[in-house]
Amino acid sequence: MIDKVVPNVHIALSGIKDGMTLMLGGFGLCGIPENSIAELVKMKTTRLTCISNNAGVDDFGLGLLLKGKQVKKMISSYVGENEEFERQMLSGELEVDLIPQGSLAERCRAAGSGIPGFYTPAGYGTEVAEGKEVKFFKEKAYVLETALEADFAIVKAWKGDAAGNLIYKATAKNFNPVMAMAGKITVAEVEELLPVGVLDPNQIHTPGIFVQRIFQGKTFEKRIEQRTVR
Amino acid sequence: MIDKVVPNVHIALSGIKDGMTLMLGGFGLCGIPENSIAELVKMKTTRLTCISNNAGVDDFGLGLLLKGKQVKKMISSYVGENEEFERQMLSGELEVDLIPQGSLAERCRAAGSGIPGFYTPAGYGTEVAEGKEVKFFKEKAYVLETALEADFAIVKAWKGDAAGNLIYKATAKNFNPVMAMAGKITVAEVEELLPVGVLDPNQIHTPGIFVQRIFQGKTFEKRIEQRTVR
């Protein structure tokens, strides 16, 4: 067994430098690597390119990095709920690359899978396809999309073991498994770090081979963005 | 819940006709849909194109279909252990299309994922790449491979429920999940068919949306191809 455990978030994120590209798992505030984001705020790393489906809210998630002006560019599919984001984007301080959600997910998976490019129907005939190669298969048009790589992928899982194997809970899975595959270095923060041999090898979502560092997260606030009840 | 249960293998395979393309899960004799193969032998369906990583052995697995001369073409990555196969192939009765194993898996997944084509390094510079488009990404050459579709995909799972959700056991998983995605009609035979609500929604390998018919297999011989012990 190859041991991936690091003692804390500080060591887990060592090596992250100004100007790097980071992938961060999560959908909205669900399944985001809270402990790592808090550490990135402390590290004051700047000029980051962040690949994440969303950009958090003003005072939580990636919004915290935006507030500290640590982000140079966001690559996302939807960046709604964030006033500081809007201000920086409209003022030109922040570059934003918007990508269809399915293409974003597949581009991460492609990077992790050694597939440099693939064809998707998403975005054909729209500005998203501008400058991209178009190819017809069975008389339908598809756009060439390429693998999206990151220096670090930072994901959040429910359970994990020392070998780096990960299990996610419910819809907190979302982008975490595909991003875990795509990082040159993948860091996983988990709610519960278990000894090797406890997790059923049939039930693992992310095989440890994709994970370079794993640590037990200290606190998980798990904030709810839209609390709706019956 | 959309109920996918059919009472038996006979009804599960209804609609399979001469000349159709079938995908069959399994690696060697591990995780193959035994009950469905036995039924196909009974059905005497001919001129089949079978997409399966291997071709079984002389008296088990896909070897049974070959023996009955039901197969017109095999699309596989490795077809070693089968004398009847060799005879039919050398005599020209059987067409054989050999595909790198990773490309075979990814082409099934691509079909199920609405991705008509992708680039892979596998086979570049070899006869496998002849006639295929080559594209360079970061100065490395890749070959365009296309989605591989099937009229029916027939898979074997360990546990399943009425909604068509599937869980595989150990390395009997292999090609089953990617083929389950790729069939116009996907049939799953399971060792244990459970009521809906029993399976943990976090632990399902194949979501029921990919499966059109599911049935409880009658017998599983699960023959071992190479019994090796310490």
Added chain:
Amino acid sequence: MLDKVGIAKRIAQELEDGFYVNLGIGIPTLVANYVPKDISIEFQSENGILGMGPFPIEGTEDADLINAGKQTITALDGAVYFDSATSFAMIRGRHVQLTVLGAMEVSEDGDIANWKIPGKMVKGMGGAMDLVASAENIIVAMMHTNKEGESKILKKCTLPLTGLGCVKKIVTNLAVMEVMSVGGLKLLERAPGVTVQEIQAATEASLLVNGEIPEMQLVS
């Protein structure tokens, strides 16, 4: 004339037994409340759940269980969770039979614009571009005209497109229309109390009116 609930009720009539359905944010979400009792439907939410149930009972909300609108939800028996790549495999691979989306504009060729207004803050397309480019059956739920009374059913979209030639049917507060394969819209039904002339006046797109146009039948 229909309100938003009326539009949702009319779209619910398009559901068929065994359909997997993806509902967009806004009016489409309301469709879930009017599924006919005698059919089985499953709702897919592209953030990673199939078999989505109603909102949770107060006190049982789970931060790890949300829908694509980031709302807390529940899971029904038979539900399954999956990652984003698998989710869009379902969508792109046409395993989801019906997608219901809102729109800012729809053209008579089935083009749809629903993600960007030049000069305004752009929030992103989310999964909309994948959904419209992939679904075999896309129904748009929208108001027929904007606040200024101008038609949103156009000859050509003026806003940046979300997808090209993909809408199959449009259900508005005034009418049900079909996008014909040769281009142009065909009027199928009138909303209760709305005349064909009123619909024509509110529609910039070419609208084929063939014979008597029936009024929608909505069960309450």
Added chain:
Amino acid sequence: MLDKVGIAKRIAQELEDGFYVNLGIGIPTLVANYVPKDISIEFQSENGILGMGPFPIEGTEDADLINAGKQTITALDGAVYFDSATSFAMIRGRHVQLTVLGAMEVSEDGDIANWKIPGKMVKGMGGAMDLVASAENIIVAMMHTNKEGESKILKKCTLPLTGLGCVKKIVTNLAVMEVMSVGGLKLLERAPGVTVQEIQAATEASLLVNGEIPEMQLVS
């Protein structure tokens, strides 16, 4: 001169702590028996297991648990099972650090042929083409010459290729050689009791011999 076990032992010296390793059928499989005690390695088998253990104790064989050679195996603590697409994502995506394969021929440019002999029954390439095209580090384990004594280390492969310019190192019964980035092979080590002249005589490919060539150091 080395036997097959000797070749496996020499290749085992190439293993580094933390490596994920894929071993082909034949001599490569033997490498698993000689992993240095002080390092941690995990074996991937492309049919869908990471953390492969030894063969099972008689009576505990499980038909659902095999390796890519279709042999019954066991799983170690920390093992994980996965589907074939994920397996080749690991391989193509370069998450597997080292691949050890057998070969029929290798060229001085690192081309490899190991799947097809024209006129003979072709069994297929299995995962070999994906492995050689993807791995960052490919070591070939083979006999230096064929049964007729002819070199299998050639200027150009004569058999249909499995992969182009992908082999990094060759370990044979006679020698360890490196494929140089400019092309051509460099002799790194001699097998015990084998002279540089004997190696040169058995090698058709261009072979750079630079200074004194050390003999392999094999711990028993």
